[in-house]
Amino acid sequence: MQVALDQDTISLERCLEQLFAELIENGHQFAVWRKPKSQFLQILIDKTGKTKRISPHLEELRAGFIIHPFVDQKDKKAYYLEASEYIKLDLNAPIETQLSSLTAIDKKNNEAKSIINQFFLKRTATREAVNKNFECSKIEFINLVNKGVQAIRDGYLNKIVPAKMKKIALQKNFDLIQSIKSLLNAYPNAFINFFHLPEVGTWIGASPEVLIQTKGDEFYTMSLAGTQKAQGDNPLKNAAWTQKEIEEQALVSRYIVDCFKKIRLREYQEIGPKTVLAGNLLHLRSDFKVDMATTNFPQLGTVMLELLHPTSAVCGMPRQAAFDFLSQHENLDRSLFAGFIGPVNVEGETSIYVNLRTAQIKNGAALLYAGAGVTEDSDPEKEWEETEMKCEIIGKHLNLNN
Ligand SMILES: C=C(O[C@@H]1C=C(C(=O)O)C=C[C@H]1O)C(=O)O
Numbered sequence: 001m002q003v004a005l006d007q008d009t010i011s012l013e014r015c016l017e018q019l020f021a022e023l024i025e026n027g028h029q030f031a032v033w034r035k036p037k038s039q040f041l042q043i044l045i046d047k048t049g050k051t052k053r054i055s056p057h058l059e060e061l062r063a064g065f066i067i068h069p070f071v072d073q074k075d076k077k078a079y080y081l082e083a084s085e086y087i088k089l090d091l092n093a094p095i096e097t098q099l100s101s102l103t104a105i106d107k108k109n110n111e112a113k114s115i116i117n118q119f120f121l122k123r124t125a126t127r128e129a130v131n132k133n134f135e136c137s138k139i140e141f142i143n144l145v146n147k148g149v150q151a152i153r154d155g156y157l158n159k160i161v162p163a164k165m166k167k168i169a170l171q172k173n174f175d176l177i178q179s180i181k182s183l184l185n186a187y188p189n190a191f192i193n194f195f196h197l198p199e200v201g202t203w204i205g206a207s208p209e210v211l212i213q214t215k216g217d218e219f220y221t222m223s224l225a226g227t228q229k230a231q232g233d234n235p236l237k238n239a240a241w242t243q244k245e246i247e248e249q250a251l252v253s254r255y256i257v258d259c260f261k262k263i264r265l266r267e268y269q270e271i272g273p274k275t276v277l278a279g280n281l282l283h284l285r286s287d288f289k290v291d292m293a294t295t296n297f298p299q300l301g302t303v304m305l306e307l308l309h310p311t312s313a314v315c316g317m318p319r320q321a322a323f324d325f326l327s328q329h330e331n332l333d334r335s336l337f338a339g340f341i342g343p344v345n346v347e348g349e350t351s352i353y354v355n356l357r358t359a360q361i362k363n364g365a366a367l368l369y370a371g372a373g374v375t376e377d378s379d380p381e382k383e384w385e386e387t388e389m390k391c392e393i394i395g396k397h398l399n400l401n402n
Pocket residue numbers: 161209224225226227283313314356357369370371372373374390
């Protein structure tokens with residue numbers, strides 16, 4: 001179906017507005033993403049009307065988008081959008097030349113925008129009360145960090161990643177498409193994502209962290225940890241890391257190597273750690289690559305997905321003890337935060353990211369989530385500031401004044 005618009009040059013925003021308004025009005029599930037350094041915006045639409053849950057046997061799945069919460073479900077299943085329609089837009093080419101790949105309806109200029117705006121500003125009183133309970137004050141978070149440091153000193157844990165949720169009200173003129181566009185411009189190295197499942201939720205994010213990626217015979221994962229604010233003209237060059245941050249990231253790398261050992265995979269390439277930029281933050285990152293053909297491991301994606309999640313970058317180490325600590329002391333429903341999301345078998349590639357730097361849009365508000373890696377030498381005040389900076393990465397792109 002063609003988009004019929006009453007102007008000569010059509011902007012990407014107008015097209016997305018029309019498309020989103022139609023999908024939202026019809027109650028369809030859809031996901032929109034742009035991979036790091038890519039010029040393509042990819043849109044996957046599931047028009048089946050069913051919220052599907054699947055076992056993540058990646059190699060067997062039809063093209064789709066996977067969404068898994070932080071906490072494993074009993075049956076270990078994930079939500080899955082199946083591609084009824086798939087659209088790929090070149091962000092560097094004029095939108096007019098690509099219209100045939102878009103399905104949209106003809107709405108008057110501002111009608112589509114206000115349909116989206118009103119949908120997301122809508123409130124339901126009962127749910128709001130529930131969300132409020134999970135909001136975390138500075139004192140509460142600092143207490144949680146202190147408990148974590150104590151558990152490390154007592155020898156129960158090596159590392160713990162407490163998280164918080166911060167709620168901000170969406171302004172009346174909240175413009176979802178402008179927010180997505182703003183994220184696309186601000187974070188070229190991130191996995192920009194937006195997904196809407198009427199029965200599950202609506203999330204928007206810019207993740208810096210690949211959980212697993214497969215393309216052809218290549219398997220890839222990364223260990224990402226250690227955080228500092230990017231400063232100066234050349235932040236990558238000027239970054240200095242403390243022993244605390246170096247060890248924190250090394251624990252995540254060790255965790256990945258331990259997973260490889262568990263499945264007796266000996267041939268892998270490890271590159272790094274090096275300093276990388278994610279928004280206005282710097283992290284330490286090591287890259288891990290495996291040739292699935294020479295190692296005879298065609299299902300490595302599925303196997304590692306199960307072994308890695310939740311990684312020590314978002315949970316802690318040892319994994320079970322850290323998970324139990326969070327269940328007991330972190331008064332937060334992480335929901336899809338620190339779970340995993342991403343396209344599966346789309347154009348022969350699977351790119352699954354940790355759902356970080358993200359917000360849930362709900363009842364006229366954005367629920368921002370962030371965690372911070374705590375080790376024995378953590379300064380609780382600094383960890384709090386780190387979570388504030390992480391929340392800002394998405395927060396500052398939601399209430400834009402235009
Ligand atoms: C937990 C988050 O990020 C993770 C934790 C980091 C850290 O502790 O330094 C850095 C990158 C991510 O692996 C988050 O963004 O909320």
